[in-house]
Amino acid sequence: MFLRQLEPRTARTTAEVLNFALWPLAVLTVLNRVFIKAVNGYITDDFRPVYNASLAFLNHKAVYNANFSSTDPHYLYPPSGTLLISPLAIIDPEKSRWGFILINAIAIMLAGYLLLRLFDYTLGSVAAPALLLAMFSSETVTNTLVFTNINGCLFLAMVVFIHLLLRRQDLWAGVVLGLVISVKGPLLAPLILIALARGQWKTLITAAGVPIALNLLAWPLIVDYKQFWTHTLPYLAESRDYFNSAIVGNAGYYGVAGWLTLLIRVVLGVMVAISLWLLYRYYRDDEVFFICTSSGLLITAMLVLGSLGQMYYSMFLFPILMTVVQRNSVMRNWPAWVAVFGFMSYDKWLSDRWQSIGRSLDYLRVTFGWGLLLIVVFCVLGDRYLAARREGRLVTGKTLDPAWMHPESEADPIRNGKPRTAIPEPVNG
Template structure:
C-alpha cells in the first residue's frame, strides 16, 4: 500500500497537483538541511561550548569559565541544563555532533506533525508538505541545525506543552515546559502566563518544580556551581551589542540614545499588553486561536524587549504563523508577511555594492520584523474592537470577529421576518 503511494500518476485535482509538487521539494529540502548544510563547517558553532561543558562536567572540572570578552559562542546553560545535556560527551565530538543534529531533526519533524494535528490537518493534506517546506527553508530551522543548537528539541517540547494544555493534562504540560526552562532558562518561561490566566494551576507544580529539583540535584555535581549565579547569570542579564536583534542590542550597536531606546521598548510593551488583554477578554474561548496567538506575542515580546533576541529563536513563532489557515487569523494581510519575511527568510541582505545600506538591512531586518508583527497584531485586534463597539457587539468572552468570518453563526441565528418596505424605505 505504501509503495502504491509512490507510483507516478498524473494529478487530476488542484490538491493532487500541489501534493505531487510540494512533497519532493519538502523532502529534498529536509535531506539537504540535515545531511549537507548542517554537517558542513560553519563559523558559528553552538555545539562545541556545550560539548566542552558536558565533558568538563563528567570529569569534575570547572564548567562556568567562559571568556565573555570574546564574540564566540559561550556556554550559558544553567546547572540543570548541564545535568541534562551531559550525555553528549560520552562519545567523541564529531559523532556526538552528528547525533545531536539527528535528534534535533527528529524533534523538528515531530513538532511539524504536532503542529498539523493542532490545526486538524492530516499527512494527506496539502498543508503537510507546505508546512514542512516552509519550516526547513526558514532561517530559524536552517541555522538551528547548522549551528547545532538545541532549539529544535525545545520547539518540540513547546508543541507538546500546547497539546497537553488543551487536553487539560496540566501536570504533564508542566513537565514539557519545565524541561525547557531547566535546559535554557527563561526562553519559554513567558508561556506560563497562558495557564495562569486559564486557571490551570497544576501546570506550575511541574513547570517550576522540575527546574528547581534538577538545579538542586546538579549542585553537588558541578565544581563551580556558584559561578553560574555570580558570573554567568549577570552576563545573561546584560544587553550585548553584537549578534543581538533585540531593540536594546541594535540600539547599542548604532549608538541610539538611552532615552529613545527606553521609549521604543515601553511603547511596544504597551501595545503588547493591550493585545494580550484583547485576546484574553474576547478570544479565550477559541482555545487554539487564543493559545497560539498569545504564545507568539509573548515570545516575540520577550525577544524584542528583553536583553537578548536572536533570529533563530523565531522558530517558536510557528504556531502563531500557522493560524493563517484560520478564517479569523490576525495574519491575513500583507504587512504581517513583510514582517515574517524579515525574521524568517534565509536571504542575506549584505551587499558588495551598497555596503552600508546592505549591512543596515541585514542587521535590522529581524528587529523590524518582530516589531512590525506586534504592531500588525495590535492594529488588527484594535480595528476589530472598534468595529465591534460601533456595532454594539462587545461582550466579554465573545469573539470580536465579524459575522462574515463565521458563516455558521448566521445559520444559528433565528430567522427574522421583515416588514414590507414602504415606498420611502424603498427609495432610500
C-alpha cells in the first residue's frame, strides 16, 4: 500500500499539485542537509567542546577549564547539562557526531509533525511538505545540523511542552521544560510564564525541581563543579561583541553609545510588555494562538533584548510562524515576513563589491529581524485593541478579533479545500 503512494500520477487538484511538487523538494533538501552539509561540517564546531567535556566528565577530569580569551566555541552547559549529555563520549567522536546529527534531524522532523497536529493538519495536507521544506531550508536548522548542537532536541522538547500544557498535564510539562533548562539554562525558561498565566502552577514545581535535582546529582560527580559558578557563569553573564546578534552584541561591535543601546532595549521591552498584556487579557482562551504567539514573543525578546542571541536559536520561533494558518495570526502581513527573512534566511549578504555595506547587512539583519517581529506583534495587537475600543467590542473574555476572522464555514485550501467544521444542512419548510 505504501509503494502505491509512490506511483507517478497526474495531479487533479491544486492540493495534489502542491503535494507532488513539495514532497520531493522537501525530502531531497532534508537528505542534503543531513548527509552532505552536516557531515561535511564547518569551521564552527559546537560538537567538539561538548564531546571533550563529556569525555572529561566520564574520566573524572576537569570540565570547566575553557580559555575564554578566544572566539572558538566554548563549553558552557551547567553541571546538570553535563550529566545529561555525557553519554555522547561513550563512542568515538566521529560516530558520536554522526549519531548526534541524526538524532537532532529526527527530533526536528518529529517537532514539525507535532506542530502540524497542533494546528489540526495531517501528513496528507499541503502544510506537511511545506513546513518540512521551510524548516530544512532555513539557517537555523541547517546550522544546527552543520555546527552539530543540541537545538533540534530542545525544539522537540518545546513543542512537547506546548502539547502537554494544552492537555493540562502540568507536572509532565514542567519535567520537559526542566530538562531543557538543565541543558540550556534560561533560554526557554520564560515559557514558564505562559503556564502561570494559564493558572497551571504545578508546572513550576517540576520545571524548577528537575534542574535543581540534576545539579545536586552532578555535584559529587564533577571534579571542578565550583568552577562553573566562579569561571563559566560570569562569562555567560557578559555581553560579548562577537557572534552575538542581541542588541547589546551589535551595539558593542559598532560602538553605539550606551544610553542609546539602553533606550532601544527599554522601548522594545515596553512593547513586549504591552503585547503580552493584550494577549493575556483578550486571547488566553484561544489556547493555541495564545501559547504559540506568547512563546514566540517571549523567546524573541529573550534573544534580542538579552545578553546573547545567536541566529540559530530562531528555531524556537517556528510555533509563532506556524500560526500564519490561523485567521487571527499576527503573521498575516508582509512586514512580519521581512522580519522572518532577517533571522531565518540562509542567504549571506557579504559583498565583494560593497564590502562595508554587505558586512553591515549580514551582521545586522538578524537583530533587525527579531526587533521588527516584536514591533509587528505590538502594532497588530495594538491596532486590533484600538479598533475594538472604537467599535465598542472591548468585552471581558472576548478576543479583539473582528467577526470576519472567525467564519465557521469557509473552506481551508491548505486542508484540501475542506472546512474545519462541518456545517449542518438547512432545514426546509
